[in-house]
Every structure is written in structure tokens, then in C-alpha cells.
Amino acid sequence: MSNSFKPRYDAVIIGAALAGLSAAIELRKAGLDVLVLEQHNLPGGVATSYVRGGAEIEASLHEMCSIGTEQHPLRVRQFFKNHGVPVDWVKIPYCFRYVSPNVDINLPCGENGDFTKPIQAIAEACHDTDGSITKKLKDFFDLAHAVYESMNVLSTKKLGKLAMFLHHRQFVFTAGYTCKEIFDHFKFPEEVREILSAYWIYLGSPIRDLPFSIYAYILVDYIGYGPYIPKHTSFELSAKLERIAKNAGTNIEYKQRVDKILVEKGKVKGVRLASGETIETSRIICGAYPNTVYSSLIEPKKEIPAKAKKWVNANELGVSVFSVVLLLDKEADELGFKDYATFVAPNGMDSEKFYASGKGNEGWEYLTCVCPNVVHEDASPKGTSLYSITYLPDGSSMKDLSLEEYEEYKRTHVERFLDAESKRLGINLREHILEIIVETPLTISHYTGAYMGSIYGYRHNMHNHVAARTLQKGDDRFIDGLYFAGAHSLSGDGMAPQIDHGVSAAKDLLLDMKKGGK
Amino acid sequence: MASKIKVKIRSFGEDAMGAFKVAKQRLHNILHASEKDIEEDPITEKARTLHRGLIKAKVTQIEKDGEHASKITFSAPCPLYFSAGQYLTVSLKLGDKVATRPYSITSSPAQGKEGIVSILVKEKADEPFFSRYLNRDLKVGDELFLEVGLGDLTLNPIRDKAEILGVAGGVGIAPFLSMAKAINESAESPFHLTVLYGSRKQTDILASKEIASLESERVHFINVLSEEPDYPGEKGFITASLIQKYCDVTKVSFFLCGPHVMEEFVLKELSTLGVDIRHVRSECPASLPLPKTDAKTYLLKVHRGIELLELKAREDEPLIIALERAGIYVHSCCRSGKCGACRVEVINGEFEENENDARRFYDVAYRYAYSCHAYPRSDMEIRIPIESFPA
Numbered sequence: 005m006s007n008s009f010k011p012r013y014d015a016v017i018i019g020a021a022l023a024g025l026s027a028a029i030e031l032r033k034a035g036l037d038v039l040v041l042e043q044h045n046l047p048g049g050v051a052t053s054y055v056r057g058g059a060e061i062e063a064s065l066h067e068m069c070s071i072g073t074e075q076h077p078l079r080v081r082q083f084f085k086n087h088g089v090p091v092d093w094v095k096i097p098y099c100f101r102y103v104s105p106n107v108d109i110n111l112p113c114g115e116n117g118d119f120t121k122p123i124q125a126i127a128e129a130c131h132d133t134d135g136s137i138t139k140k141l142k143d144f145f146d147l148a149h150a151v152y153e154s155m156n157v158l159s160t161k162k163l164g165k166l167a168m169f170l171h172h173r174q175f176v177f178t179a180g181y182t183c184k185e186i187f188d189h190f191k192f193p194e195e196v197r198e199i200l201s202a203y204w205i206y207l208g209s210p211i212r213d214l215p216f217s218i219y220a221y222i223l224v225d226y227i228g229y230g231p232y233i234p235k236h237t238s239f240e241l242s243a244k245l246e247r248i249a250k251n252a253g254t255n256i257e258y259k260q261r262v263d264k265i266l267v268e269k270g271k272v273k274g275v276r277l278a279s280g281e282t283i284e285t286s287r288i289i290c291g292a293y294p295n296t297v298y299s300s301l302i303e304p305k306k307e308i309p310a311k312a313k314k315w316v317n318a319n320e321l322g323v324s325v326f327s328v329v330l331l332l333d334k335e336a337d338e339l340g341f342k343d344y345a346t347f348v349a350p351n352g353m354d355s356e357k358f359y360a361s362g363k364g365n366e367g368w369e370y371l372t373c374v375c376p377n378v379v380h381e382d383a384s385p386k387g388t389s390l391y392s393i394t395y396l397p398d399g400s401s402m403k404d405l406s407l408e409e410y411e412e413y414k415r416t417h418v419e420r421f422l423d424a425e426s427k428r429l430g431i432n433l434r435e436h437i438l439e440i441i442v443e444t445p446l447t448i449s450h451y452t453g454a455y456m457g458s459i460y461g462y463r464h465n466m467h468n469h470v471a472a473r474t475l476q477k478g479d480d481r482f483i484d485g486l487y488f489a490g491a492h493s494l495s496g497d498g499m500a501p502q503i504d505h506g507v508s509a510a511k512d513l514l515l516d517m518k519k520g521g522k
Numbered sequence: 523m524a525s526k527i528k529v530k531i532r533s534f535g536e537d538a539m540g541a542f543k544v545a546k547q548r549l550h551n552i553l554h555a556s557e558k559d560i561e562e563d564p565i566t567e568k569a570r571t572l573h574r575g576l577i578k579a580k581v582t583q584i585e586k587d588g589e590h591a592s593k594i595t596f597s598a599p600c601p602l603y604f605s606a607g608q609y610l611t612v613s614l615k616l617g618d619k620v621a622t623r624p625y626s627i628t629s630s631p632a633q634g635k636e637g638i639v640s641i642l643v644k645e646k647a648d649e650p651f652f653s654r655y656l657n658r659d660l661k662v663g664d665e666l667f668l669e670v671g672l673g674d675l676t677l678n679p680i681r682d683k684a685e686i687l688g689v690a691g692g693v694g695i696a697p698f699l700s701m702a703k704a705i706n707e708s709a710e711s712p713f714h715l716t717v718l719y720g721s722r723k724q725t726d727i728l729a730s731k732e733i734a735s736l737e738s739e740r741v742h743f744i745n746v747l748s749e750e751p752d753y754p755g756e757k758g759f760i761t762a763s764l765i766q767k768y769c770d771v772t773k774v775s776f777f778l779c780g781p782h783v784m785e786e787f788v789l790k791e792l793s794t795l796g797v798d799i800r801h802v803r804s805e806c807p808a809s810l811p812l813p814k815t816d817a818k819t820y821l822l823k824v825h826r827g828i829e830l831l832e833l834k835a836r837e838d839e840p841l842i843i844a845l846e847r848a849g850i851y852v853h854s855c856c857r858s859g860k861c862g863a864c865r866v867e868v869i870n871g872e873f874e875e876n877e878n879d880a881r882r883f884y885d886v887a888y889r890y891a892y893s894c895h896a897y898p899r900s901d902m903e904i905r906i907p908i909e910s911f912p913a
Contacts, residue, residue: 045862045865177530243882457565472544
């Protein structure tokens with residue numbers, strides 16, 4: 005055994021990603037002796053970057069919400085400001101461009117929750133000659149805005165039934181409906197539905213089963229307040245969060261893979277590292293998926309509660325990612341890239357088909373394409389540009405693939421992606437490639453250990469509704485002292501929610517400590 | 523304000539019950555879910571098979587190649603996955619100190635799957651200790667640790683043209699041997715490989731027998747000798763006109779591996795031919811500075827977890843060497859400031875990174891160093907990860 009760890013810590017955090025680091029910061033405020041264990045040699049998990057061909061390349065983030073303007077900051081901007089380490093945010097003026105055989109729109113974002121510009125753009129793209137679409141869209145966005153505001157309140161405090169009815173009626177009265185039911189209610193024409201469904205593919209369910217509540221929240225956060233990226237990739241967030249945590253006195257140890265969570269009589273006793281070293285603690289905040297914890301981390305196995313297995317089996321894993329990233333030998337305008345994010349739907353937006361295709365390896369045609377140089381010209385060295393093409397398959401689609409087939413699997417998809425995009429853009433992308441990087445569910449697993457390469461937590465659907473998750477908060481606690489914080493908790497994936505999840509898990513832990521009288 | 527907006531989707535009753543309905547649905551769903559065991563993650567399992575980290579391997583064969591070089595073959599108890607052109611690291615424990623160095627793989631990926639892998643070692647002036655040990659003192663049957671499948675000097679059928687022109691110097695021939703084997707072994711490989719291999723004299727040519735055996739319809743090696751005027755083949759340096767003789771520069775992808783001076787020379791020649799040298803893939807690590815006799819030494823305070831260690835660091839050696847000399851293990855791969863495996867946090871003090879520095883913006887801003895490439899310029903205080911070399 006080394007002499008590098010104390011024998012015991014007040015709390016151990018598994019994973020130095022955004023949730024883990026935020027949790028650490030919160031626990032340090034309460035004076036706990038905190039140890040963060042990270043298997044990789046960097047903070048951030050998927051909020052990271054790598055350097056190729058002289059370019060620092062984003063590993064995962066397309067857009068981030070909950071930032072707001074300097075004058076009207078939303079909670080993520082505020083969080084970093086409050087801790088004295090502001091992030092260098094780059095505003096993305098257009099939410100996305102959506103291209104399908106039926107409609108082509110470049111959707112501008114709203115301003116501080118005002119939807120005038122995006123409504124106008126959608127109405128124009130859908131040939132709203134009599135103003136009827138505009139009127140419907142106004143009502144639709146107003147309804148979504150009310151849901152958004154209620155969810156912001158409800159995420160911080162519990163209210164009684166009466167208060168819910170009186171003050172959060174739009175939220176309560178729409179919670180039982182899917183996106184499709186609300187679209188039907190507004191009698192939106194097909195083009196409007198396509199545009200309004202373009203972005204939400206990562207939530208894991210077709211609009212027929214996607215709760216309107218989570219949809220509306222993201223709609224407002226994203227289209228109403230606009231997306232941003234950190235100037236120096238999402239690693240900027242991770243590096244800054246790590247800095248805040250270190251300044252607060254957190255011990256963060258890299259290259260430490262937790263092999264086992266030691267449990268005795270339903271209580272956390274400590275962790276054992278892959279190196280064999282054991283560290284005692286009675287409280288853990290865990291960034292690993294419950295699937296990983298309850299399949300291979302708990303020791304002894306008999307301490308895995310039957311209820312925990314039920315809970316995990318009831319939660320359906322969300323999607324993973326297959327992405328090809330290109331460093332190209334010309335600048336964005338030379339290659340004709342005008343849009344930051346483009347959703348390309350060669351056969352229209354069919355969310356049912358999207359998820360069905362992602363279970364296998366065929367029909368990956370709905371692509372998300374991003375060129376960061378459009379909003380940030382120094383995103384890559386002068387004379388070059390970055391372009392990424394992404395599909396979101398299930399991690400399990402790789403399950404039966406042998407390692408012998410892995411190169412071929414990557415090549416097949418990459419060739420399809422490049423051919424499709426070369427055709428659409430009218431340039432031969434292959435002729436311009438300086439560097440090509442392929443990211444698969446296996447890549448995610450390699451760097452983060454995420455179960456099946458999942459990056460988007462559990463699917464949002466009507467039997468795993470965000471309102472129910474919030475009301476039933478804490479129902480993932482089956483072992484005394486074991487808390488979860490990550491894409492797999494509460495409101496799900498996205499970089500902004502991870503900060504909330506970390507803080508929230510830390511608060512739960514502190515509250516239990518207080519109750520325990522320690 | 524927002525709550526004034528009227529909402530009626532179906533009926534008051536149905537709308538009002540929605541939130542309770544979904545809450546009940548989730549509870550019901552969990553209550554009636556299966557109690558079966560959770561499957562262990564097959565994808566992470568695959569990732570760990572593909573990227574195994576350090577693997578214990580045995581030296582099975584040492585073939586001398588002249589006095590200063592040898593081909594070393596290792597055998598591991600598991601498949602070794604890599605692409606032709608990649609490198610491995612060799613880590614050795616000598617006494618209580620561990621040293622690690624990268625070597626390009628010369629054997630084929632197909633052999634790797636059988637757990638067999640070969641490298642070419644040549645004693646180097648700037649790195650006398652390790653390469654000399656491997657060349658002179660290593661014995662068949664010795665055990666050491668390998669990390670296999672690193673680096674990106676690999677052929678990519680999407681990025682690269684089907685015609686590949688390789689330029690090699692000295693031990694830089696190694697990755698091309700692996701590429702040649704991969705091409706010869708695969709009927710589906712789209713590539714044709716021509717390698718211009720620069721040496722001073724015939725006696726300096728490494729792996730000459732192997733090179734001869736690899737000659738095929740799709741693979742050609744051409745020796746180019748700079749100091750043997752009577753040689754019947756190609757003589758002189760690898761110039762623009764020689765390159766043009768062996769390829770149509772507009773139709774090939776260029777790969778370079780060799781000493782830094784060769785790289786500089788060849789890139790200049792290529793640019794006179796109008797080649798966009800950004801498309802040239804090159805693995806020509808800068809030579810390490812030669813030891814100074816009057817090198818300054820600095821105090822290096824090293825935090826590792828709750829431990830504080832103190833040691834000396836020479837100005838002419840990167841931080842990682844100072845750590846390794848003191849018996850402190852830090853995992854490393856490329857040893858040339860690119861991959862970032864040996865990243866450490868600098869708390870205090872000045873240091874200098876070599877020009878190939880591939881750190882992230884916020885690694886530079888927050889003073890993280892790639893210790894294989896960072897030279898101390900004052901007393902320093904750093905934090906390293908807690909690591910131990912496997913027994």
C-alpha cells in the first residue's frame with residue numbers, strides 16, 4: 005500500500021466530471037474532507053478536448069444552454085461567476101439549421117426568453133400566408149415558457165397540491181401529455197412539427213412518447229435564451245471547475261479507477277481501487293451509472309439490493325454517439341460552411357425511425373453536423389476548419405461487434421457520413437482531410453467507463469417522466485451513504501444539468517449527515 | 523404572470539390528473555420491473571480489451587542487425603491490437619527504477635493478434651542508456667512491460683490516397699515494415715507503398731533482409747545512400763527530383779519517419795514540388811538535448827497524494843527523467859510531448875516545453891506540463907498522479 009492516501013475520508017466522489025466536481029465544491033463548503041477519484045488523467049469526463057494537427061478539438065459538446073447574457077445571466081454563467089472563475093462564452097446566433105425535403109430553415113435564437121425572431125423564421129419557412137401558424141406558435145411558446153418557469157421553481161422547492169394548481173397550472177395541466185399530443189392540440193402542419201422535433205433526438209424517445217414537460221423546458225432554455233459554447237471547448241468548463249474545487253481544498257486524484265464499492269449490511273464502507281488500495285469512507289457520490297455500480301462495483305455481490313436491480317431494469321439507457329470529426333485544409337468560408345449546427349434529414353424528421361435505426365447499424369441518415377469555426381474563427385489554426393458529423397445510436401448496437409470487425413464498422417459509417425455530406429455540401433470532403441477522428445460508444449467507454457458508452461443518461465419517456473423523477477427524487481438510494489450524480493440522475497443529460505446534479509447530491513448527503521447527528 | 527395563460531388540452535379532469543398519472547406510472551413501472559441481475563457492461567469490456575495498458579511480455583527472440591541495432595520480438599499472453607505504423611512502449615525495471623521508451627512496431631497487426639510483436643532498436647547518441655541496454659544486455663526470456671497500439675502514423679483509406687510514398691531514415695524504417703506486411707497480407711488493402719530509405723552506407727541499412735523479403739507487386743523499398751559514391755542504386759539525399767522519379771506527387775500521400783534533420787530537409791523539398799505539407803504525415807521526434815557537463819540542477823518538490831518528495835532535477839533533462847531517476851514512476855507513452863499521458867500539475871516554478879508541445883489551451887493557462895517534454899528553469903513544485911509500476 006502506498007502512503008499517498010489518508011486511510012479515511014469524509015466523502016469519496018467517483019469521477020471528476022462536471023457533476024463530481026460540483027459535488028466536491030459543495031461538500032467542501034460544509035468543511036468535509038473530500039477525495040475525488042478519477043480513472044482518466046484529466047477532469048471532465050466527456051466534457052473534454054484533444055489536440056490533433058495543432059487544433060484543440062471538442063470531444064462532445066455541440067451547444068450549451070442555461071448561460072444567458074452578461075446582463076441577464078442564467079444559472080451556469082452565474083455559477084462560474086459566483087466562484088470567481090468566469091467562463092469565456094461564445095454566443096451561437098442561430099440555434100440550428102434544419103434541412104429536409106420539405107423545409108430548410110436557419111432558426112435564429114430568441115433574446116432573453118422573447119421568441120419573436122424564431123417564431124417569425126418558422127412561420128416564414130412554413131409559408132404562413134394567413135398568420136395562423138404565427139398565432140399558434142405564439143401560444144405554443146407561451147405555454148412552453150410557463151412550463152419552463154414552473155420547472156425552475158419546482159426544481160428548488162417542493163410545493164403543495166394547491167400551490168401547484170394555483171401557480172403552476174400550465175405545468176400541471178400539460179405534464180400528462182406527450183409532445184405529439186401537444187403538437188396535435190395546436191394542429192401544427194407537418195413542416196412545423198419537423199422543425200420543432202429536430203433538436204430533441206438525444207432525449208431518447210420519439211415525440212409520441214416524449215413528455216412535453218422536458219421538451220418545453222429545453223425548448224425555452226435553448227431557443228428562447230440561445231445556445232453558447234465555451235471559447236476553448238468544454239474542457240474549459242472542466243478545467244475551471246477543477247480549479248474551483250482545488251482552490252476549495254478538494255483532493256483530486258487522477259488515474260485512480262474504483263474497482264469496488266465496499267458495502268456491509270447495507271452501508272457504504274469504502275472503495276477499493278484497481279491498484280488494490282482500499283480507502284475507507286461511509287459516503288460516496290458516484291458518477292458511474294447505477295448499471296455499472298449494481299452489475300460490477302458492489303462488493304460483496306450479496307449486498308446488491310433486489311430493489312436496486314428493479315430500479316435499474318426499469319430505467320432504459322439513453323443513446324450513445326457515433327461521431328466523425330474532420331480537421332480540413334481550408335477555412336470555413338472557403339469550403340462554404342455557413343452554419344454552426346445543421347440537422348440533415350434527407351427523408352424528413354421521423355423520430356420513430358431515428359431510434360429504430362440506432363438500435364442497429366443501418367439507416368443512420370439523420371445527421372447532426374457542426375462547424376465551430378462559424379462562430380469562433382480561432383476554433384482551429386489559420387487555413388483550416390473543423391467539421392463534425394454525428395449520429396446517436398444506442399451503445400448496445402455495438403454489443404455483438406467483435407474487435408476484429410471494429411475498423412470495418414467505423415469505416416463503413418464514416419464513408420456513408422462523408423458521402424452524404426459531400427453530396428449535400430457540393431464539396432468532396434475527403435480531399436480536404438488533414439485529420440480524421442472517429443468516436444464511437446467504445447471510445448466513450450474507454451475514456452469514461454460509461455455503461456455501454458451511454459452519454460445521455462436514461463431515456464425520457466412517459467413512464468420515466470421528469471416530473472415523476474423530481475417528485476420521487478432520492479428513489480435511487482438503496483445503499484446507505486451511496487448517492488448518484490451524473491447524466492443518469494434526475495433531469496438527465498446535458499452539461500448544465502450536471503452542475504445541478506452534483507450540487508443536489510451533495511446537499512442530500514449533507515442533510516442525511518445532519519439527520520444522522522454526526 | 524405566466525400562470526394567467528389559459529390551458530386546456532382535453533378536458534379539465536384529464537388535464538388536471540396528468541401530473542399524478544405520470545408520477546404513478548413511474549412508480550408502477552419500477553415496482554413491476556424485472557429483478558434480474560444487471561448485465562456487466564460488454565462495451566467497456568471491449569474497450570479494456572482493445573486498450574489494455576501495460577502488459578507483461580517475454581522476450582522470445584533477439585536478432586542482431588549489425589553492432590548497434592537489433593530486432594527484438596516479444597510474446598504476450600493476450601492478443602495485441604494495433605494498426606500498422608503504430609508504436610509500443612517498453613517499460614523496464616532496472617534496480618528500483620523504471621524507464622519507459624517508445625518504439626515503432628515492425629511486425630504485422632495479424633501477428634499481434636497472436637500476441638507477438640517486434641521492434642527495431644538502434645543505439646542512439648541522445649538516448650544512450652535505454653537503447654544500449656536493450657541492444658546489449660537484454661536476454662531471451664527476460665520479462666518486461668509493453669503498452670501496444672499507440673500513435674497515429676497509420677494508413678487511413680478514407681483520408682489517404684491509395685499510393686503511399688514513405689520516406690524513412692535510420693530506425694525510422696520500422697513503421698514501414700509493419701505497413702508493408704499489412705498490405706502484403708491483405709488482398710483487400712487499397713494501398714501501394716513505395717519507401718525511399720535513406721542511409722549513409724550499405725552497412726547502415728537496417729532490416730535489409732526483411733526489406734528484401736517484403737518486395738511485392740504492391741510494396742517497394744528503395745535504398746538511398748548518401749556516403750557511398752560507388753553504390754549502383756540511388757545516391758545522395760532524398761531530394762525533390764528523386765521523389766518525383768518514384769511518384770506523381772499529386773497522386774500520393776506522404777509519410778515520413780526518421781531523424782528530425784531528415785524531416786526538415788524532405789519537407790522543404792516537398793514544398794518546392796508544390797505539395798501542401800500539412801497533408802504530409804510525419805513522426806520525426808526532435809532529438810533530445812545532449813547532456814551538458816555543467817548542467818544546473820534545481821530542487822524539485824513533488825506532491826503525490828498526501829506525500830511530499832524532494833529530488834534534484836537537471837536543466838538538460840525533462841522532468842520525467844528526474845522523477846524516474848529518483849525511482850518515481852510516471853506513466854508515459856510518446857515521450858515527445860504529444861500524447862499527454864505524463865501530464866503533471868505545476869504548482870510553482872518555471873519550466874520550458876519543447877516546440878512540439880501539444881497541450882490544451884487550459885493546460886497551458888493553468889500550468890500543466892507534459893513531463894516528458896518539460897525542462898526545469900528554476901526550483902519547482904509539482905503534483906503527480908499516484909501510480910505504481912506493476913510487479
